[in-house]
Structures are given as structure tokens and as C-alpha cells.
Amino acid sequence: MITTHPFNDDKLREECGVFGVAGAIDAAAMVALGLHALQHRGQEAAGISSFDGTTFHDHKALGLVAGNFDSEEIMRLLKGEWAIGHVRYATTGETALRNVQPLYAELASGGFAIAHNGNISNAVKLRHDLVRSGSIFQSTSDTETIIHLVATSRYRTLLDKFIDALKQVEGAYSLICLTEMGMIACRDPLGIRPLVMGRIGPEDGGTVIFASETVALDIVGAEFVRSVEPGELVVVSGGEIRSHRPFQQKASRPCIFEHVYFSRPDSIVDGSSVYTVRKAIGGQLAIESPVDVDLVIPVPDSGTPAAIGYAQQSGLPFELGIIRSHYVGRTFIQPGDGVRHLGVKLKHNANRPLVTGKKLVLIDDSIVRGTTSLKIVQMMRDAGAAEVHMRIASPPTMHSCFYGVNTPERSKLLAAQKSIEEMRQFIQADSLAFVSINGLYRALGEASREEEAPRYCDACFTGDYPTPLTDLSEREQPNQLMLLAERVGG
Template sequence: MRAQLGTPFDAFDDGDKLKEECGVFGVIGVADAANFVALGLHALQHRGQEAGGIVSYDPVQGFNSARRFGYVRDNFTKADVMSTLPGELAIGHVRYSTAGSKGATAIRDVQPFFGEFSMGGAAIAHNGNLTNAAALRKELIERGSIFQSSSDSECIIHLMARSIQTNISERIKDALRRVEGAFSVVAMTRTKLIGVRDAHGVRPLVLGRVGDSGWALSSETCGLDIIGAEFVREIEPGEMVVIEGNKVLSTRPFTPAPSRFCIFEQVYFSRPDSILGGRSVYETRRQIGVELAKESPVDADLVCPVPDSGTPAAIGFSQESGIPYAMGIIRNQYMGRTFIEPTESIRNMGVRLKLNVNRALIKGKRVILVDDSVVRGTTSRKIKDMILEAGAAEVHFRIASPPTAWPCFYGVDTPERSKLLAATMTEDEMRDWIGVDSLKFISLDGLYRAAGVEAGRDPKAPKFCDACFSGEYPITPSDKIAEGFEMKAAE
């Protein structure tokens, strides 16, 4: 397989937002499938902006791959790259490094990963995180496996290599039965496109129809929209689909488990124009704002979103409260990522490089700022300072998620628990530390109601994975416990 590499990287990451794990996409049965995959990855760019890769298969040229750091638009729109990826079958991946190393030396960690087996080649792209990867890696290395990356996802390829099954699909099943954690996997052989979700369905994966003979798999429905594919259905938790020719074969290779879809997909990760669980992400976020306004009203003059993820919730808050909605903060749409290392004085400008206050609107006003989350709290302090410097009379924060007090081990780049503001402070202490007139988070019950569960959260059987808020992990993080992580004490 021929492979092409790229160069790094980024400069202005303030480290105070949860990173959106990864995005996966695959297409079969269309000419120039890699071009469709590039479009799909472009639509999923919000899920991973560090790097991307595409693998394609052509009967004459075999498997081919290209891996690059940076945006899809900067790498996979060039004729000299895309011409090296022929065929009617291709898969792709966009990445944030939630497991494995980061930076210029980590091109080896960029997916999809490829393996050559006795029955032919196969490539896999994985969204999620394996919670027993360290133990598996140690076992595999002791048995002779040679790893090429630091990514947990490579364990799947090595487990496939050690399977005694006689076809790739069965080897994937074998491998995924050994892993723990969260995974939505898109894989390919010479003739098949394969999609799999873990038994809890933590990460999303959807199936679409492309014309009369093609099929697509995508992390979100917005990936289907960009290529004009018809949404067919979600891949269900614990389901594996194998697409060959014009047929889709569905199996259930894993022990059934309660569904625990990541609720933060609704709050922040997924694009607002996507559909999750039959429900509009935008509508869920707008409804979060409605619930916030009911739970935590405040007298003010303006409701302003922190762009862009706070916008739908701010609209809902305004509609419910009757307080006017306004764009009090403007995002620099051309900020993007850069390959130039900034000076220290420029780096210290931090948030100001991305956001600017609409001074004429804010001056003298009591302002409600609506944001999706508070992680370390440093960005919230900087935004508050900017609003006050612009002449605001009062600043109130309303947060469209409960306090993030626990790290995620299922594919989200979360700081260690001691660095999460909500893990060390009460709500009032956070308010004083950020320096605002009031700070309120939506309750877990309110979040569940906004997501369509009218009764709120059932503490005995929650519908979603909400471990980052509740500390209740549906899948035991074995590796982290072995490293000394302390689980929440039983109540």
C-alpha cells in the first residue's frame, strides 16, 4: 500500500474546551469514492481538526492511503493527492489525539490504520477510546506484536492478526470482543464496507444510501447531507453491518448491554444540523436554553451566546425568558489553525484572537452569557474580563451542561480530574473564581428533559452516558484504575 504523509500543526489552542474525539466516514459503490469521503470528512471537521487520512481500494492499484496534519480542505481537495486514491471503496478519519501522542512526530497515529492479512488487506477507522488498551498492548507486545503507533486503535489491527477466523469480518468481530470501552468503527476490505458500534452505543454512526448502488457510513447525518446521500438509519448499539455489492448484512456480535449514548454529543460535539436518535441536535440545544431559563432566571437586558456552540441554547433562553437575544461577542471567522508559532506576547492575547466584544451593544447592559460548558474556567474568566472592559453593568453566566467534574475515558480529550474546575469547587466558589455576578448550570434532570426524556434522569437506569457530570461510568476504565484513578464512591 502506498502512503503519503503531511506536516504539522496548530498554535492557538487554549486548552479550555473538550476536544470532539474523532470522526469516521466510508463509501462503497461509487466512482471516485475517496472524493466522497473527503467531502464527508469536511462535514465532520468539527470532530477532529488535528489530522485526517483516507484509504481507498482499486482492483488494479490495490490499497492506497494519504495522511495529513491539518484541515481536510487544505489537504484532500488537491488533485495531486486525490488522484492517488482511486476506486469505488474508501474510508476516512479526522482526528483529535485523545489517546496516543500529539504533535509533529505523531503522523504514525493518524488513521485509518491498515493491515495485510493472509486473506487480503483491511483498513479501520475508529472513533472512541478503548479503556483496556494498555493491558491489551502489553499482552500483544509480549506475544510478539510490533506496534507502529501510540494509538489505542492499533490494538484492533493486532487482535485481528491473531484471530484464527478465515475472513476479515469475523476477525473484526473477534478483535472487538476483546476490547473494552467506546467504539464506532468504519472498516474496509477489498470488497466490503463495514460499520460497528460498541454494545452501549456511546459514539454515533449512521447509514446512508448514495444513488442507486452506493452506501455510506458516517459519524453524523451532516456527513451524509454533504454528499447528497439519503439517511437510512442509525447503526444500533452492538450492531455490525457488512456492505458488499448492494446488500447490507446486519449481525449482533456482542453481549447486549444498556444503551448509553454520550449526552455531550447533544450538548456540544455534534453539529447542530445533525440528527441524533431521531432528534434534531439544534432543537435539543435550543431546549436546553429553555430549561435553563426556567431553572435559573435572572433580570438582565441581553442574552448573548459565547460563539458558536452556545448559540442555540442562548436562543432558547431568550425565547423562554423574553430577554432580547443579541450577538454581544463576535467570532473571528478567519482565525482557523496556523502553522506559524506565535510569540509569547501574541499567545497571551488568548481568547481575543478568536473573539471580540460588540462594545456598542454591551456598554451599560446587564448581560447573560450562555456557553456550552466550563472545563478549566480560564476561558470563562477571560470572556468575563472582555465583557466588563466593554462597559457591561453586570455579567451572568448560564451554562448549557451540568458541571463537568469527571474526566471522560470514552474518546474525549478531558483534563485530569484535578484540573476540572467543578471537581474542586462548588458552584458558588466557581462563580467567585470566575468573577461574575451569577453562575448557574443546567441540572442533569433539565438536560435529560431537553434531550427528550420528559421524566428527567432515572438514577437507576440513565438513558445516556453522563459520566463527565455524574461520575457514573457505564464501562469500567480498567487502564485508568490500574494507574490509580479513583472511581466515585458508591452512595
């Protein structure tokens, strides 16, 4: 079977999701349920590690959670009341079983397993130094860099080793570590990637849950307690929860694209309903870029909440002019060029009786390469639409992400190479407009984007990266040097 991704070539992809259970009889089964809820964050691989008080157990596989963790035999092997899990979409390292998390290591101070969401932006440099010092890597994942930093730390306790390792890394990390003494959950000082804490049962003796999104807490019946704060390290051990703040305090910069696309609409991110924010973005789009049309149509499913907001603000009818098949898997064999261009219709098809002869505005969350947008516009024209306009619920994606999102290099980002008018011509729409960066911030409750101290990481739109980018590829370096020159007036 050949695995390809023909239907998502115009979307940014999240690297992964993490889920942890501390103190439950069926811990691994609860983790499997939590990973189901986080499946949208990674579809290439899934893994679960558990600890029964004596021994670590794990099962990892390529593919979806369903099919890999629905076997009673597998779940019986994952013994213990403590477990963590991970769903992966590769942004660093190949798609291979050796890169599937959680990753496990055995130290003199005890074994531990780690599940990580994000990217370590100085991992290449750290890896080079570690290899020169004698470390032997078993994977190509940047997460293993953390393991080797823990192993080579001169501190005595595992917790101190862990803190020492994290102080050496740059970039984004929300991670859960399962140890013989308990569970550690941590978020990087900027809080780029999300991580929340929940609970089942009483404060004393109940089950503690960590997850990438609140929707995963809902699935297992856990009560949302709070977000793990940026730079916070939470330790659950011996029935106690202890909070540590070992890192230098910084102004947080959570990823703004969680609100645009990554998170499920039924999640709460940084205190805001994702669904409500996406509707508000659509409303801002309608204010900034109105258009004389008959119907507002979402590009399902990610464009739906914004399309509802656009329709409500503009007073135009909202209709499902594109029907999405929910039974198209991510695995598809394309036999040749003669069939390949038809792939988009397996996932999206025009509701022909509705759109024929109508002027339409299509609402989508983003344009990356532009290829899918081109196919969808053409599909609507083939269905008889009189006009096809596009409105995008995010600013133009002009820069690559180095914090856990699988963006193409900048030379393949349509907005980095073309003006909005040139992009319109490329996708063959009658008009094209994006929400402004200030409009996006207004949808999130901010008056506007503060140039000196923005509330969110919005580097994919602005090029304003909140951390050093030690490991940029040679092809990206000139772009970043140009951005630096622009900022200092050079």
C-alpha cells in the same frame, strides 16, 4: 510552524470523525467532502484509504482536510469505488503521522484499513499482553490494538477475526473497516459514539455511506437511512447489506455530550435534532436559573442555540454581544507571556456599542478549566458591561471521559475542585448557574435521569461510567475508588 491550541482550552474535544463510501465512481472525492463536514470533530490530522478491487491506496497528513485533499494529483492516486476516511483529534497517542488513520494492515486473509472514533478503555492492558506475545506496534494509537487482535485471532475469515477482536475490547468504538471483500461498519454494544448509514441511488446497485453524523450525508447528497444500532455490525459486500448482532445485548448509553457540544447543530443524533435539543436546554436554563438582565448573549458559536432558547423562554432580547472571527486558524505562534493573554481576542471580541452599560447573561455550553470563561467575562467588563452573569447549558463537568473525548485529568477540571460559588469567583462573574442533570434529560424528552438505568452516558457529569475502566492512570484511580465507595456506602 508551532502548533498550539490557545483558544480552546476551556472546551472538551472530540477525538475524531469517520466517513465511508461503498460503491461510487468518485469514492475518495466523496469521502473528502464528507470529512469536510466532520472537520469540527478533529482538526489535527486527516486521512483517506481507497480500494480499486486489486490494490489499497492511501494518503494521510497532519492538519485540516482543506489543503491536504484539494489536490487533483492526490485525489487521482486514491483510486477505486470504495473508500473510507478519518479526521482526528488526539485523545490517545501523540500527534504524529504514524497515528493518523485509517490504519492499514496486511494479513494472510487479505488487507484491510480501519477508521475508528472512540477510545478503547482496556487498550493498555491488551497492548501489554500482545507485545509480550510478540506483536510489534507501529503507532501509539489504541486503534492499532484492534488490528493486532484481528491478526492474532484463530478464526479463519476476516469477518470472524474482526468480531473476535471486538469482543475483547472495552470502551467506545464506532468504526469503518475497508476490506478486499467489502466494507464493515460497527458500533460498540453501548452505542457511546454515533454512526449513521445513508444511501445514494436505488437500494439495488446504489452507493452506501457511513458517517459519524447525518450532516456529512447531507453534504454528499445522500439520504439518511438509519443509525447503525448499538452492538450492530453491518457488512456491505457484493451489492448486499447484511446486519450481524454478534455481541451480548446491553442497554444502550449514547454520549449525552453529542447533544450539548460535539455534533454540529444541523445533525440528527439518535433521532433528535441537535439544534432543537440545544434550544430546549437553554429553555430549561431559563426556567431553573432566571436572572434580571437586559440582554441574552451567546458565547459563539456553541452557545448560540441554547442562548436562543434561553431568550425565548425568558422573554429577554437575544443579541450578538460577542463577535467571533471565523478566520482564526488553530496554528498560532505566541511569542511570550506579554501577548499570550490577548489570544482570546483573536477569536472573540466584545460588541462594545451594544453591551456598554448593559446587564448581560452569557450562555455557553460548558466550563472545563474555566480559563476562557474568565477571559470572556473580563472582556465584557472591559467593554463597559454593568453586570456579567454566566449560564451554562450543561451540568458541571466533574469527571474525565475515557470514551473518546479529550478531557483533562480530574485535578484540572474546575468543577471537580471548586463549588459553584468558588467557580463564580474564579471566572469573576456576577452569578453562575448550570442546567441540572434532570433539566438536561428533560430537554432530550426524558422525564428525568433514571438513577438505575440512565438513557445516556453522562459520566463526565455524574461519574457513572458504563464500562469497566481497566486502564485508568494512577492519578485517576483514587477518584474512581472514591466514587465506588460512595455508591456502595463505604
